[in-house]
Amino acid sequence: MIRINKLTNKQANIKIKNSYIRTMNLLRKLLFPFAILYGWITSARNFLFDVGFLKSRSFSIPVIAVGNLSVGGTGKTPQIEYLIRLLSDKYKIATLSRGYKRKSEGFVLADAKVTSEILGDEPYQFFQKFPQIQVAVDANRVNGIEQLLSESNKPEVILLDDAFQHRKVKAGFYIMLTAYDDLFCDDFMLPTGNLREVRSGVNRANMIVVTKCPGNIVSEKMNEIRKKIEDYLKVDIPILFSYIDYDDCVYSENEKISVTDFQVVDKLVVSGIAKPEPFFAYLQAVKKSTMVFPDHHNFSENDIKTILDTANERKIVTTEKDFVRLKGKLPVDQLYYLPIKSSFVTSSDEFNKKILEYVGASTRNS
Template sequence: MNLLRKILFPIAVIYGLVTAIRNFLFDKGVFKSTAFPIPVIAVGNLSVGGTGKTPQIEYLIRLLQNDYRVATLSRGYKRESKGYILANENATAKVIGDEPFQYYKKFCKIQVAVDASRKNGIEELLSQPLKPEVILLDDAYQHRKVKAGFYVLLTAYGDLYADDCMLPTGNLREYKSGAKRANSIVVTKCPATLSTQSKEEIRAKLRLTKKQQLFFTTISYDDTAYSAHGSLEVSEIIKKDKLLLAGIAKPESFFAYLQAANDLTMVYPDHHHFTDNDIIEIKNKSKNNIIVTTEKDFVRLKGSVLEEQLYYLPIKSKFLEGADLFDKTILNYVGSSTRNG
């Protein structure tokens, strides 16, 4: 913890107290939470950034899209628009945000909407002639004006919420006790060889309730990188001189997967909107070698002068064990909620 964060500890105490009072008022019904008559699954975290929400949302889309009409609802972080928007052929990353735009381009069967007010967004989705049967709320764990039917809480291996403290001293958005609202807790970005002993140590740290399930996932990288005009096998990419580019939280594992000795790297802030000057700088630094970036960054750079050099590497969330149990739990919730609705 750096000196500035230590100095800001009194602010962290005040911030924690405010969030605790807010949660208490929601828990006691003083502040109203709205429930809806369809399955609503909220995916989020207690900390800011870097826990792998996007691959987890995509995992749920793949699980549900063939049997249900699925919609995702996000706030559309850093978008250049306001209010409720349902993605259509005019959508761009600037209009709806990079992650929603990624969902829209990748999954043709689903509806993708953005709204800072999740309650209003759900009401708008349900007012359509073709209503969704399941709604996935992206990054909505603290959005308590909506009462989801199922909560998936993510925490990153090596950066567990149990080891963290409140903003701005730490990275927590609310106290660790907020984890009790979760139905399933997923430890993300684990080593693929995580030992049973390590899993049990993490379980002890997280102090689950009797009703909560714990799962461990790792990031699975694709064997192929894709561009607007073709693809390259990762085995070929590693041999090439290249520029690795990332505007995401915690890009270290992405770089480690692809980087060779002579490769250059460029790092931008999470959800960074690339300016013309940025693109010129990237172009110059690449020296016309290929540029490999993340899928989220690709949707923001596609169509630029970098397009002929630009490739992206897809990732997925992969369960180390218990995928069948997680899938069954989600499908049982959705199936029973749909019948009840």
Template sequence: MNFLRKILFPFSAVYWFITSVRNFFFNTGVFKSYTFPLPVIAVGNLSTGGTGKTPQTEYLIRLLSPLYNVAVLSRGYKRKSKGFVLASANSNAQTLGDEPYQFYSKFPNIRVAVDANRKNGIEQLLSLSPKPDVILLDDAYQHRRVKAGLYIVLTAFGDLYANDYILPAGNLRESKSGAKRAGVIVVTKCPPNLSARKQKLIADKLSPALNQKVYFTTIAYDDAVYSETESVDILTLSDTPKVLVAGIAKPQPFFDHLMEPGDDCMEYPDHHDFTDVEVEELNKISLARIIITTEKDYMRLKGKLPANRLYYLPIKSEFIINGNDFDNTILNYVGQSTGNS
């Protein structure tokens, strides 16, 4: 722990006390948690971002949507709207938030909604016709007014919650013991060749309970980048001058995957709302070069930069091993569940 974090450690003790009391009240029923008569899966983490919730949620959508009427409910981080909003043809990143808008744009066969009050959001979704068969709660691990039937907690390979501290000395939103609420632990952003020995060492460090399963995933980049009208194979871009733009929590792997000599990298804060001045700056820096951004950033930059020069690189979450077992765990829960209490 560095010097600054040592200074902040007493504040972490206060934060730990507050979050622990809150969790105790929910666990004992002093604070009421609400359940609903359908399968509810919550995807989240203990730390403050950068664990790959979006690709993991998309994995669940791909798995479940061919079989069930799926709805995704998010709070819509940094959106300009308030209350419950159901995604529609008039929606954009400002009304939904970048990640929900990405879900809506990629998966038109599902319902996507945002509401900071997840209980109200679920009630609104259940009032629709037809009702969803299963609801995915995006980034809702600490939202305990709703009790999900299955919790999936994510932790990044290079930033395990077992090695971290509570805010502000570390990046944890709550104590490491909060991971015990999860039925599934997914270690994300692993090297694709992570050995079985290292997987076991990591699993041992996370100390899963007997009822918990630990899985390991890696980020798989698409072979092409996409604009509004076309796709271009990445291999053909090695000699193409470009500007790489990322407003995500940990952008270095994205830059490393695409960067060639002479390219420029522009880094912004996570979920960054690009101003007119910044868009103009990107236009000036890029000149005639193409601009490649992350899929999440594309949702916020689309319509602000020339469509013929703006591209995004999709990513997917892929299991290194035991992917079929993970799928069966999810499908068995959804198929057998008549509720999530």
């Protein structure tokens, strides 16, 4: 008699996932020579900018660039939103992004006619949340800034989203983000690792923020991380720590429900962001009631049908970034989102002081 072992669907999925991870890890190791080559190329490019052979453009108004050394989610969007909240009561603010995966080209300044497809999900989120600011997209950051400054209602401060490697613009202040569970100092160059450039690029920063920390991180752990980062610094750069702070409520277009009440609701949790596990955990979502899509995913008609079929008339909750792409495609009374914001672990005073001093001095000089 032959005994046949039958895997459950869950076991089969785990086996496939583990096999995929092993294959990808092996592939990354095999591509190590290309990582070395890529590191040389990016280092040479940075050197040419540093010595002035390749030109960087400076501007007379304060320009703050937020970015990172690695690919993947480090929390740039909540950091930009933090800066908007800090500065928009005192200054006319504009954000300038590439507009990742947008279905438009060139310079676009948000107005009442734009959609998330035209602007990109993150810029459209800025536009929806902060009607008092200007939101623009342009892959050519120099052209984008020139276009903003040619407007009759030109901004007094420009925030560049994901612009740490955009050396053609010389920002006045650089904020470099690195994620707590994926520190740049523990990483390696693409394609073996996730770094866009060598670790020494951190020295262009005016401030480093370790993002996505546990809310209860202890001072000993922060000191340990600070020391690891300082090994790559040539000058003294402030190193701060932040965490993702979730809202107490989820929102639809028509109502809000406390997270405490929503946690016990039978729901479907949908995510199209990098590293969605903390989002799922906060909503106490069991794995069988979650759907994961790639970061910045453009939801197709088939995706929408799959989501609705899986939800089976249950409430659907998603991230704020995904909400702007799902809005209008799913029933209004069924779709909710959970806002997030960036908060500093100890105090925001040092961060706020540095930014306000830079902007104030630059505005007076301009």
